[in-house]
Amino acid sequence: MSADGDNRLSGPLADPAVEAGYPPEHPERVGFFTDTSVCIGCKACEVACKEWNLLPEDGLELSGMSYDNTQDLGATTWRHVAFVEQRIDTTTRETVDIGMPDMTRPGDSSTAAVDPTEDAATQIRWLMSSDVCKHCTHAACLDVCPTGALIRTEYGTVMVQDDVCNGCGYCVPACPYGVIDTRPDTGGASKCTMCQDRLGAGETPACAAACPTESIQYGPLDELRDRAAQRVDELHEQGVTEARLYGHEPTDGVGGDGAFFLLLDEPEVYGLPPDPVVTTRDLPSMWKHAAGAALTAAVTIAACFVGGKR
C-alpha cells in the first residue's frame, strides 16, 4: 500500500488493481514499454489504434513540425508519434541546438544553419517516439471523476466507461500529461483503453501488434521494467550514453507509469513533462489543511460567541 501511510493518492503502490478493490487473483498488471531508440516513425500504431477503436480523422492540417501532422494526443488520437529533428555533436552526443522551439520559422532566418561540410563534428539526428496514455499508478483523472466513469481495470490500466461519463471534463485538467480530452462529437471523455476489449480475448493491444520493430512492447509491467533496464545497459555499452528511461520509477510523482519509455534526450524534447506529479497528490493534505482551517474558524467563531457572552 501507499508509503505515505494514509495518503492513497500518491507514492509507490504495488498493486493498483487490488487497491481498486479487485481480488488478489486478478490478472497481472500490464503496460507498454515504448523503446524510442528503435521507433522508425511509421505511424502504424496510430493507424491501428484508430482502426481498432473506431476513432475518426481529426484534422487534415500540415503542421510543419517535421513529419508530425498528428501534433498531439487527444480525445480521438490515442497514439501520437512525435518527430524531432536535431543537430548533435558527434563526440559529446549533445544537441547543438537544444531542440526547443524558437520564435522564427525554419527558413525565415537569412543566415543559414551550420554548414555541415565546414563543421563535420555535428550530425543530424531524427528522434521518433510514439506517445500514449501513461496509465498512471495514481491516476488523477480517475481520482477526480465524479461519476465513476473512469475506472481502474483488473489489468491495472485506466479506462473511461463511455456509457457512464457525463462529459463534465474534470478529468481533462487533472491529467499531468495532458492526455485525456472530451470528444466534440460525443461530448464524453476519451483516451487509450489499452485495448481493453482485446486484452480479455488474450490479444495484444492494436498498436503493439502493428509495430514492426517492437518499439512498442506490451506485457506484464514488471517484466517490461526488467527488459527496459537491460535495454538501457545494452545501449550504454554501444555508446548510446544518452539513453534513459522515463516513467518507470514507482517512486515518481505518479507512482510510476503503466506506459513508460526509453528516450534518447530530455523528456521536454519529446513534449513530455520532465517531472509529472499526480494533480491529486496534495489532496489529502489540502483536505487536512482545509479541515484545520475550518476547525480554527469554528473555534474562532465559537470563541466570539463565548466572548460575546462575557
Added chain:
Amino acid sequence: MAEAHPVGFQWVMEAKRRGAKVFHVDPRFTRTSAMADQHLALRVGTDIAFLGGLVHYVLERDRYFHDYVVNYTNAPFIVGEQFRDTEDLEGLFSGFDASAGGYKTESWQYEGTEASPSAGRRDQWQKSGQPQEGETSSHGRERASSGPERAGSGGPVYPGSPESDPTLTHPRCVFQVLKRHFARYTPEMVAQVCGISEEAFTEVAEALVTNSGPERTSAFAYSVGWTQHTVGVQYIRTASILQLLLGNIGRPGGGILALRGHASIQGSTDIPTLFNLLPGYIPMPQAHTNEDLQSFAEADGATKGYWGNMRSYLVSLLKAWWGDNATADNDYCFDYLPRLTGDHGTYQTVVDQIEGLVKGYFVIGQNPAVGSSNARQQRLGLANLEWLVVRDFNMIETATFWKDGPEIESGELATEDIGTEVFFLPAAAHTEKEGTFTNTQRMLQWHRKAVEPQGDQRSDLWFYYHLGRRIREKLTGRRPERTAEQRERDRSVLELTWDYPTEGPMAEPSPDAVLREINGTGPDGESLSGYTQLADDGSTRCGCWIYCGVYADGVNQADRRKPGNEQSWVAPEWGWAWPMNRRILYNRASADPDGRPWSERKAYVWWDTEQEQWTGHDVPDFDKKKAPDYEPDPAATGPEAIKGAEPFIMQSDGRGWLYVPAGLVDGPLPAHYEPQESPVSNPVYPNQQRNPARQIFARPENRYQPSGAERGSEVFPYLFTTFRLTEHHTAGGMSRWLSHLSELAPAMFVEVSPELAAERGLRHLDWATLVTARTAIEARVLVTERMQPLRLDGRTLHQIGIPWHWGPNGMTTGDAANELLGVALDPNVHIMETKASTCDIRPGRRPRGVELAPFVAEYRRRAGITELTGTEHADDPSLTGRDERERGNENER
C-alpha cells in the same frame, strides 16, 4: 527502406540489435537514415560512381574473394580483340552507332565464341550472322540486342567455350578489363562525383570488405532509387559485380535484394504483366515470317544450362492454355500466341495513343494520370482513346481526367472534345480475395479472404475470367456472321481452356484451381512436383515452369505457415519459393569447387561424399547427383553441359557474369553517365554527358532540358528526386481516400534545405512553385536540415525532395510530382528516370488556367530549348517526331 518498407525493415533492426552496422546511402536523410549508423548523402543519379568506387577499392587492394572469383565468375575468360572500353573511346564502348543511338554488340564477345543476344531476335541473328537493326518507326524500335529481361533467370546464350586464363593476368581477361575500366573510380573521384567525403567512403568500403569472404557475407537491399534511371540496369549490374567479387552471391546472408514497390511485383514479372515476356521469363515471340515452335525453341533455348529445356517449358505452357486443342500437329497452338512488332512498353504505348494508333486501354491498379512520368503526356494519350477501362478502389485521376484534369483547367482540352468512353469498375481489395503474393525472395505466400467484396467490387480474377467468358460467348453466338478469316482468328480465344470452377453468389473463379493450373499436371492429371518433370511432347501441362511444384502432392504449398521456431533456420515450410522451394538461388556457390562449405559459419549446401549427392540446409540448386569434379562431354548440351564446379546453372557457361558479352544494349560494363538532366558536367567521362544508348522521345509534350555545361542549363539549377512517404502509397489511389492515412500526411510538400530556402526566399509552410521544361507545379515548403547542400569541386549544389503521392482527387490533394518529369528511359527495360532531374524553384503559387502555359514557355525560351535539346546520340527526332514538331512549334509559341 524504413520509409517505403517498414515491415521489411524490422529485419534490419533485428540485425542491428545483433551488432550489424547499417549504412544508408541516399540523397535525402529519411526515416532509414535516422536508424542507420551512418548516412551518406550522395548527389542524385551518381550511384554507379559510388558503387564503381567500391569495385575499384576491392580490385586495387586485392580484397576480392580469389577462389570464388576464379572458379565461379567469368573473370578468367578472354575478351575478343575488337573490344574497346570507355577508357579507350572517351566514355563510349566499341560498336556505337551514333545515327542509331545504340550499340552493335558483336565486338563485346569473348575470344573464340560468338555470344548472341538473349532472345527474340536470336533466330535472325543466327541466320544472317549479324544482328539485325530494328526498323525505326513511330512504333519505336525494339533494338536488335535488346531485352535482357527476356533472359529472365537465365542469361544470354553463347555456343562454344571461351578461352580462359585462371591466373587472371592475360591483359584481355575479364578481370584485367574490369580493373582497367574501374581504375578511374578512385575515392577522390567518388568525392568529386557523389559529394561523399573520402573518409566516409573509405569507412563504407572497409566495412563491406571486412564483412565479406569465407566467414562473412554482406547483402545489398535497393528500391526504385536504383532502378528508375536512364542507366538503371547498370546500377544493378555494378552491385552485381561488387557482390560477385566479394563472393556474396548464392551464400546465406548475401545477395542483392530488390525491394519492390508493391506487393507481388515479383509475381507480376514471374507471371508477367510485361509486354515482352511469357510466364517464367520465356520471351514473347516476334512477328517474323515463317517462325514455328521448333525454330523459336532452338533459337531461344540455350545450348547449355537449364534454358536448354525451354521447349519443354513452352510446350507445357501451351498445353496449359489450349489443352487438348494443342497437339503436335498444330505446333501446340504456337501460332495462337501474339507476336511482338516493336516496343510496346507503357511509354511507347502512350505515344502511340497520342498518334491515334491505340484505341482502347485497360488501367488496372495503376494511376498513370498522376503516377507516370510526364503525367500530362499520359492524359493526352488517355484523351485520344476510343475507350478506357479503369479498375480501382476510388475515382482516381485516370478515371476523371476528362472532366477535371489539369488540361481542362488550363483550357488545353475541353470535356466535350474528348471522345474517350470511360468505364470505371470498382475493384476488390486484397483483403476481399484469395491468392498468392510473391515477394522479392521469390516466395509465394497464400492469403485468405477476410471479407466479401461489397456492391459491384470484384476481384481481378473475377473480372478477367468473366470478361473472357463473355467474349467467348459473343464469339460463339456470332459465329455464323463471322468471315472465314475472323473465325480462324477467333480460334485462339475459343479453344482456350477456360473452365475454372466458380464459387459463391458472385461466381468467383477458384484461385486454387488457377494455382493448380500454374503448377501443372502430368499425363495422369496429377499435380507435378517440379519442372524437371516437364516434357516437350505435350504430355505435361504447366502454366509457369518456375512455379512448378507450388502444388506438389496436390497440396497448396504456398499456404504453409509452420512457425519459424518449429523448423530449421532456413524455414522451408513457410510458403513456397520458386524454383523447387529453394530459398537461395545458385546456392552451389556456398560450397567451394570441391563441394565443401567455404567455412563452417557459412555452410549452406555441400557435397556429401558418402551419399554421393548434394545436401545441406536448403534444396541444392544443382543436379543432386552431379559430383564437384564432373567434366562435361564437349558435345553435351542443356544441364549436362554445366561442370560440377559451376554454380550458375541458368547461365550458358555456369558462371556469374562480371562482364556481359551480350544481352545488354548500353554496354558490357557499367559506366557513370549523368542523368538526362543534370546541373553537373560528367566528371568521369567529360566527353559523354548522358547514357549514349538511353531511350528518349523528342516530342512537343516531352521537351528535355539542357544539362551540364550546355547553354541554358543554369535556368534549371536545382537537382530534384521524387520519393515515397510511409503514410501514402504510390500515386495515392490506395491512401488519399483513406482518412486515417490522409491525416498523417495531409498536403503535398517539398523538402528543401535552410540554405536553399534562404537563397530563393522560401518560407516554411508557404507555397513554392517548381518549374521544368514540361510544366510547373506548386507545393507547400518544408524547410529541414535533413536536406543538406552538397559541395562538389567548391561548388554548392542544392537538392530538392518531392513526394509523388498527390493529385487533384481524394481527401488530400495537390499537384503531382510526375508533371515535372520528362520521359527518358533505360534502354534495356524501358524504365523511366524519376529519381534524378533538374528544376527551378521560386516562392509563391503557380500561375493558374491559361496563364500556366506561357509561364512555362518563357522558361523554355530562356533555356533555349528546342526539339533537339538533350537528344544527342539518340533516336533522331527528324524521324520520330516529324509530324508533332510542326504542331509542337505552334503549341510552344
